[in-house]
Amino acid sequence: MDAIQQLGPVLIALACLCWAIDNNLTRKVSASDALFIAGIKGLIAGTVNCVLALLLGLSLPAVLVVFSTMTLGLIGYGLSLVLFVLALRGLGTARTGAYFSTAPFIGAAISVVLMDEATGGLFWLAACLMAVGVWIHLTEHHEHEHHHESLDHEHGHTHDVHHQHTHNFAWDGQEPHSHRHVHTEVIHKHPHFPDIHHRHTH
Incomplete structure (x- = not known):
């Protein structure tokens, strides 16, 4: 395995760590207006990403592409982030993260049904473990x-x-x-x- 291949898993783990830190910090302010929190987070993230893209020599796309992308972001990211903050307020960080992490499996399930994507044994094992984890959360009595x-x-x-x-x-x-x-x-x-x-x- 070369250096680039070794760096990949490290960067993924670092991204997960940053997401965990972000979730716990957001939880501390989750009693505030969820729409405002989501808006600020999206504005900062979008600005940083756009600046990085411009620094890398990329240019702004056509207006229609920008509008379509922003609309998709509003529905796919903005709305979900507002709901995520509300979940942090009511469920806590660990449970919210656990429920939110099921999203890739839902997307994968749609791909399997609509696009006839192939699945392997590891996929179904992971799906079962995910389902068991969510079931434990839902049936917990504390x-x-x-x-x-x-x-x-x-x-x-x-x-x-x-x-x-x-x-x-x-x-x-x-x-x-x-x-x-x-x-x-x-x-x-x-x-x-x-x-x-x-x-x-x-």
């Missing part, structure tokens, strides 16, 4: 007594067990809604995920 410290923040919410507060403004009763609110300190027990209200140690 419940124990835990402590919520006092917290002051803002995000979209309904008046569930963690949002029993009054409003100091006129409220039309619509849920979910978003405003700054305070969580009082509480110790209780119920099934939960590592969402923005359950980031505690065990």
Whole structure:
């Protein structure tokens, strides 16, 4: 194996590490507006990629190509990133990453059905392992007594067990809604995920 072939797996592993770091950092701000977070991330990534392409001597494509590419990016990346941030808010980093990682298998399944792509034993083994991992996540029951410290923040919410507060403004009763609110300190027990209200140690 030459140096280029050896470098490939290293770069893939580095990209995965960077994605993991990005996910954990994004999780810390996932209570903020998901559309704003996705927009900022997309703007920065797009700018960096365009600058790199221009530095490499590439030129801008035709307007129609740019428009088509941006439309596809909006649907295929922008929308999925907004949903990804919302999932980080409600499910935590590990579960969101696990569910999101099924996307390539869904694309592969479409290719097998529509384009008659060939599959091998390793493909089906990986698909089964992926399915088992998702099934474990979906059937998990996590419940124990835990402590919520006092917290002051803002995000979209309904008046569930963690949002029993009054409003100091006129409220039309619509849920979910978003405003700054305070969580009082509480110790209780119920099934939960590592969402923005359950980031505690065990």
